[in-house]
Amino acid sequence: MDTLLDVRNLETRFRVRKGYVYAVNDVSFQLQRREVLGVVGESGCGKSVTMLSLLRLLPPAARIEKGQALFEGQDLLQMRARDLRHVRGAQIAMVFQDPLTSLNPVVRIGVQMAEPLIYHRGLSMTAALARCAELLSLVGVADGQSRLRDYPHQLSGGMRQRVMIAMAMGCQPKVLIADEPTTALDVTIQAQIVALVKELRDQVQAAIIWITHDLSVIAGLADRVIVMYAGQVVEEAPVDDLYDDPRHPYTVKLLGALPSAGEARKRRLTSIPGSPPDLVAPPQFCSFFPRCEHAIEQCRNENPVLEPVPGVTTEGVHHRIACWVDIRDRQASPAPDGEDRHS
Amino acid sequence: MSGPTGSVLVRVEHLVKHFPVRLGAYGERRAVVHAVDGISFEIQDGETLGLVGESGCGKSTAGQTILQLHRPTSGKVYYHGQDLTTLDEKALRPIRQKMPIVFQDPYSTLNPRMTVGAAIAEPLLIHKLAGKKEAQDRVAELLRQVGLSPACANRYPHEFSGGQRQRICIARALACAPEFIVCDEPISALDVSIQAQVINLLEDLQEQHTLTYLFIAHDLAVVRHISDRVAVMYLGRLAELASKHALFDRPLHPYTQALLVSVPLPNPRHERARRKVALGGDVPSAIDPPTGCRFHPRCPLAGSDCIETTPQWREVEAGHWVACHRVA
Numbered sequence A: 001m002d003t004l005l006d007v008r009n010l011e012t013r014f015r016v017r018k019g020y021v022y023a024v025n026d027v028s029f030q031l032q033r034r035e036v037l038g039v040v041g042e043s044g045c046g047k048s049v050t051m052l053s054l055l056r057l058l059p060p061a062a063r064i065e066k067g068q069a070l071f072e073g074q075d076l077l078q079m080r081a082r083d084l085r086h087v088r089g090a091q092i093a094m095v096f097q098d099p100l101t102s103l104n105p106v107v108r109i110g111v112q113m114a115e116p117l118i119y120h121r122g123l124s125m126t127a128a129l130a131r132c133a134e135l136l137s138l139v140g141v142a143d144g145q146s147r148l149r150d151y152p153h154q155l156s157g158g159m160r161q162r163v164m165i166a167m168a169m170g171c172q173p174k175v176l177i178a179d180e181p182t183t184a185l186d187v188t189i190q191a192q193i194v195a196l197v198k199e200l201r202d203q204v205q206a207a208i209i210w211i212t213h214d215l216s217v218i219a220g221l222a223d224r225v226i227v228m229y230a231g232q233v234v235e236e237a238p239v240d241d242l243y244d245d246p247r248h249p250y251t252v253k254l255l256g257a258l259p260s261a262g263e264a265r266k267r268r269l270t271s272i273p274g275s276p277p278d279l280v281a282p283p284q285f286c287s288f289f290p291r292c293e294h295a296i297e298q299c300r301n302e303n304p305v306l307e308p309v310p311g312v313t314t315e316g317v318h319h320r321i322a323c324w325v326d327i328r329d330r331q332a333s334p335a336p337d338g339e340d341r342h343s
Numbered sequence B: 001m002s003g004p005t006g007s008v009l010v011r012v013e014h015l016v017k018h019f020p021v022r023l024g025a026y027g028e029r030r031a032v033v034h035a036v037d038g039i040s041f042e043i044q045d046g047e048t049l050g051l052v053g054e055s056g057c058g059k060s061t062a063g064q065t066i067l068q069l070h071r072p073t074s075g076k077v078y079y080h081g082q083d084l085t086t087l088d089e090k091a092l093r094p095i096r097q098k099m100p101i102v103f104q105d106p107y108s109t110l111n112p113r114m115t116v117g118a119a120i121a122e123p124l125l126i127h128k129l130a131g132k133k134e135a136q137d138r139v140a141e142l143l144r145q146v147g148l149s150p151a152c153a154n155r156y157p158h159e160f161s162g163g164q165r166q167r168i169c170i171a172r173a174l175a176c177a178p179e180f181i182v183c184d185e186p187i188s189a190l191d192v193s194i195q196a197q198v199i200n201l202l203e204d205l206q207e208q209h210t211l212t213y214l215f216i217a218h219d220l221a222v223v224r225h226i227s228d229r230v231a232v233m234y235l236g237r238l239a240e241l242a243s244k245h246a247l248f249d250r251p252l253h254p255y256t257q258a259l260l261v262s263v264p265l266p267n268p269r270h271e272r273a274r275r276k277v278a279l280g281g282d283v284p285s286a287i288d289p290p291t292g293c294r295f296h297p298r299c300p301l302a303g304s305d306c307i308e309t310t311p312q313w314r315e316v317e318a319g320h321w322v323a324c325h326r327v328a
Helices: A047-054 A081-085 A109-121 A125-138 A157-169 A187-204 A239-244 A249-256 A297-301 A327-331 B059-066 B089-096 B116-126 B132-145 B150-154 B162-174 B192-209 B220-226 B244-249 B254-262 B268-273 B304-308
Strands: A003-016 A019-032 A036-040 A062-071 A092-095 A175-179 A207-212 A224-229 A232-238 A307-314 A317-321 B008-023 B029-044 B048-052 B074-079 B180-184 B212-217 B229-234 B237-243 B314-317 B320-322
Touching: A003 A047, A019 A047, A019 A207, A019 A232, A036 A047, A047 A062, A047 A175, A047 A207, A092 A157, A109 A125, A109 A157, A125 A157, A157 A175, A157 A187, A187 A207, A187 B254, A224 A239, A224 A249, A232 A239, A232 A249, A239 B268, A249 B192, B008 B059, B008 B212, B029 B048, B029 B059, B029 B212, B029 B237, B048 B059, B048 B220, B059 B180, B059 B212, B116 B132, B116 B150, B116 B162, B132 B150, B132 B162, B162 B192, B192 B220, B212 B220, B229 B244, B229 B254, B237 B244, B237 B254
Parallel strands: A036 A207, A036 A224, A092 A175, A175 A207, B048 B212, B048 B229, B180 B212
Antiparallel strands: A003 A019, A003 A062, A224 A232, A232 A317, A307 A317, B008 B029, B008 B074, B229 B237, B237 B320, B314 B320
């Protein structure tokens, strides 16, 4: 396959008063051309920091300690800042969670949208605005021409997110990184945005990285999903495999913890005891082991690395987990909370 | 779960809450936000009534107006048959201890300078239900009930994670032996794995203390899990109210139907097959709500009567209420 982005052994940490927070630990993943990659994890698991590291958009307290991020063969982490500016927004664009804070409140929508087109594509303001009106109709904003003269506060939340997506797609990037783009939106608006991105994916042929904490949102969108926990990738699989046959205990629990609107009520939800670690030390052991019911002695002593699950490939794409235990052996003897909904 | 006993604990009649606001750069225009516009329903003793709707539909205002945290513009709220809207603050105080509220954001609801123990003990001391000494024992007991160590009482809120803080808020709500708890999006700010813990805790506590919940949320899956009956709100009015099974299996109101279809499922095949967007457009402003049925600008079934007249809130089957001209 045609690899567009190849991230290898990325490590990012934040300096805090008492030392460091190890936010991203040895994260590796690849993104193929035109692929939709879902990145799932709870807050603080490092999913956003990983993506911000790629574009070097981190706050001053953060430092990338190690790793490579090869975008079409060039390492984004070593690139000169001047060159990186031609990648950001033009080759790799980003859509953030909260469109209200990502848009400048005192600048008209049209001018904000035109900026990357003028900077990266050398268009004149007039030409850029004409293109922006086209882009707005592409993302389903009616009457785009007059909307260009609006300020962000005049638009609804869903509308603002459409503007953000239009802006990101403006320079026809090869990669679109969407960081929880629907989390701040209502469910009916979320459905509209997901449908929009599905449509755009087919039209513009960009690869998409969709970051979310909600396993349901990306189910219909992603080709492949990676699950992150405590700054590490714990599972990576083609989308059907992940939902049908999750192998990492964390993913299994996460799927079990969802009350499903499509199912009758279960007696109790599967909950994961405890809470995620606070990452003040680099991982010495499996970071999920304190909350894991399958943990064995080895989990306490060694940090597992992401390795293919033996025998499982779908069209050459591996299902990988970072776990010492094969939970299939354990499911014969039912766990206390029961994983019945996936059997 | 103990389940509803059939007797009515809370009865809400034509409850209205309008907020006057000033618009324009200099506040020169006066307007009214129609946050809650004439809702009527009953909450039975021991049940969980889910209240769902999109942001800005007035569901939180409804919860707070029922508790008299906002005084209603008009309408009545009966609690054990007593009309709360006619009572002054002093007369309300003894009733308030029986109906606490758990808010969405456990970060801003706890005073950062108060120890957890002091925060939980405060309602006990205010209502003079315990002396300083007994309060300490009660706090330890409450912390144990919500799954925290009694030693936490001497620590400060910042030392706890979001899920733990929500447990602390729940412990505080339980302090005065309540009957009726308004849960205003209690899990929306929490991570998925922690949400399940808090939902399980709320269910356990309901069973142990025979509590009645008004569970306000925007997450339909969670509401389906926890509720006995569910009410759907749209732009200040109720669209539909029914038992959980009736509402999720046979929704009658077009808005409820659209809402249910919009919820994504953790099932790739199902989601990939999804093609149509159930509901276009945005929620209109509550300052200038649409005439007639407020849902008509987005409704696929809307006709001229929907634009002209407000649909009546009526019981179409036993226990199944709906406000729609198109429902026979």
